[in-house]
Amino acid sequence: MEQVELEHAIVEEIRSAGKVANSRAFAERLKVNHEELVAALNSMYRRDLVTLTQLEPEVVLRLTAEGALYAQHGTPEWCLREALERRGPTPVSELDTLLEEFWRQTSPNNALDSSKLAKIGMQQGLKLGLFELDKRVRPPCVACVGSSDSEAVHKLQMLQKSLRALHSGALTALSGDHALDAALVDEILRRNLATRNKLKVFAASAGPRFEHALVEQLADLTREMLLSESWRNATFKEFNFEAAGVAPVDGGRLHPLLKVREEFRLIFLEMGFTEMPSNQYVESSFWNFDALFQPQQHPARDAHDTFFLNEPALCKRIGDASPATEAYVERVRGVHDQGGYGSRGYGYAWDHTEAMRNVLRTHTTAISARMLYRMARELQDGRTDASNFARRMFSIDRVFRNETLDATHLCEFHQVEGWVAGPDLSLADLKGIISQFFRRIGMHRLRFKPTYNPYTEPSMEIYAYHEALGRWVEIGNSGIFRPEMLQPMGLPPNIQVIAWGLSLERPTMILYGLSNIRDLFGHRVSLQTIRDNPICRLGW
């Protein structure tokens, strides 16, 4: 019986009889195992549906392995008598084959020991007066005696029935209404077919929440219930808010690049830097190149390296429409054409329209240029105190280059850029500030290698020793912005700006162990990568 059916039976019993008076007797009546009934009672007790009282323990019979075997297949003497009745007198030596044949029909696939059981069956049968041994014939034969309603046959059948009843869990008691016949109990114990055991017995009556057991509690609200309106009279199971969820909840995740960007951002903020507004992807050539003293014939300004916009191909104007900015643009023309501020310039005819050509910014240094110009204006206008001047700014955002794609290059990527402005900064400051910054990323061994940038002098590539890779890795570019860039803006000659830049992708790939940039950026990035990768502390 299923537990639900058992619970129904228990509820019925309590409703009709007021209680389950004795769990053992009730189990016998239901023909169920007492242990199963007690399990159901306990479960109902835990839900406050019933109250339980423990009664005096009862002595019960529990079948031994041999007893259980006989209960299932019949006692040997019963089997033998059945077989002999069909076959007639049989030689003693053929009794085991006779039994085997009998079992082939009654309990196929058994593993019974026929020769042992034939012997037991014969002895018991002779003792009970079921068989006789005719020694006058050769070989001696066993035959049935007595009619089918004889005392001996009746006893044989009673034993057989009792064992079956004991096996099904019923008739376990040695006293009470359903107790077994005393002589039969003796016989069973003597033949070691069962042992005496003490059984914990219970009485059950209605518990505080018994009423809840009587109504069927529904778990689901179905379409049918809605249509038939039967839900109005239905009782629903209470929600179990304590229950564990089926699967872990899948929440949103940050892309590895965003995680590393946040790490960089925190380092900058911790070092007292201010973030520059960097969301403008389309930039005029002026801020991307000209303001940075990058000549208009410079190879980087070629369409092979830079994305130029077709529509609108030109910006409306350079900077704000103020005369101050117009004057600045003219100073930029001057420094390109013939120099100034201690420079000889490039000696070409600077073209205003060329400077107005829209590009997708190729570096975030365009943002730095805009910010430095704004800062210079504030100084000139007296909005900033020039005597105690210092600024630190950074940006981390997207840039675009018309590059051939390969495992480490895409035509868009992110740049991390920072600069420090202050009076009389030197090469030593550059190395010091940049070392401080990279130390916080976990890069302690740095090397600087001279290089060329149109807008910085001196310019230095930054290399860091990668312990895991066991080699020096180029991680960034840096320099002190040229006077040709800063002084046309109107910054005083004693103010220097130390600047550096690196890509966000490169350290991210190293941190997350990715060798192909397409695994980090673009449509090929798997959601799994994004879900599985933890926040990486910068450091290598």
Ligand SMILES: N[C@@H](Cc1ccccc1)C(=O)O
């Ligand atoms: N803008 C440079 C990086 C850089 C920034 C600031 C100073 C020097 C170099 C680049 O694109 O790689």
